[in-house]
Amino acid sequence: MSDIKALAFSGSTRKDSWNGKLINEVAHLAEEKGITVTRLHLNDYPLPIYNGDLEERDGLPTTAIELQNLFNAHNILLIATPEYNGFFPALLKNTLDWTSRPTDTQGASASFTGKPVGLFAASPGRLGGIRALGHLRSQMADLGAIVSGTGVSVGEAHNAFDANGKLTSEPLIDMIDSQLAALMTQTA
Template sequence: MPKILAFSGSIRRDSWNRKLIRVAVDATRAAGGDVTLIDLADYPLPLYNGDLEERDGLPDNAQRLKALFKEHDALLIASPEYNSSMPPLLKNTLDWVSREWQGESGLVPYQNKVAAILAATPGTFGGMRMLPHLRQVLNTLGVLVLPGQFSLAHADTAFDPENGALKSPARLHALVVDLVRTTTALARAADQP
């Protein structure tokens, strides 16, 4: 059972992406994934600054996040779109996790990881302009990002107000099934002599 770390790139209480990641986590568990859902609000980090890093070292929350990334086989990320790109919270988190620490390359937390990327917006694009930026950053860090992705336009009307479920979940379910299958297959291949 692959271990999957899931989080939203938004910490706003009523964020569409926080709703989306919860739905995606449920679907991933149903598909056979062992999912750890975290809230980035529980891991506050200063804006990355090389002088601060040199003076104080890696913040405790960056160390905690590094450990979580290393303990998991895959990432499941839902993010809003800010000015056609990633929100600063998500970029800053990825940047801090990628820092070298105690002689270990900053790429170690990303090595051999698979990722599924999601986006939700109330507009018509559904985060489609942000997803290539997130894909590029993760690819640069060495993450295998699934070719498929999930974009949810008109998120303000996409969730059932009674139970919070997606009204049309088929595309999301297909993506998380692919995440679980791909991560499992790569783990088995890595175990072969």
């Protein structure tokens, strides 16, 4: 058992989300490597769309502070993103925008600076959300995170899981495993 703690979440809160299934599988594979995984559901942390006036008036929403604390308490972030019109979704952007804001106790982007992040994407399309993955990679790097590899995308996601939500492609599982192994070497 390692003392590495990973926070795993999906940029889709849809009930039958492919990215939800994918991040569950990533979390399961991480646990098999001895990583302690917390599965975060963004539905549990609702945030208004970022607005500077709102922040000036009320400060950060409690949920944003709670998310910052959660990010801070983990050595690795594991994120699965859907692709909406070639980009990662507004939910993810809004979550990153609020949680990158400085507070009395930490500077801007401090929850991400130097933190190893593994990125994943799933889509019913053949490209598997690879464009969203690229944009998210650039976003996370901009926040100071250490983005491991190029990420893993799952195309034709509707054919990728069995009835129990398990990934059926061994090469894909191997790619996720390699990504996780690389992430483990990046934790201090």
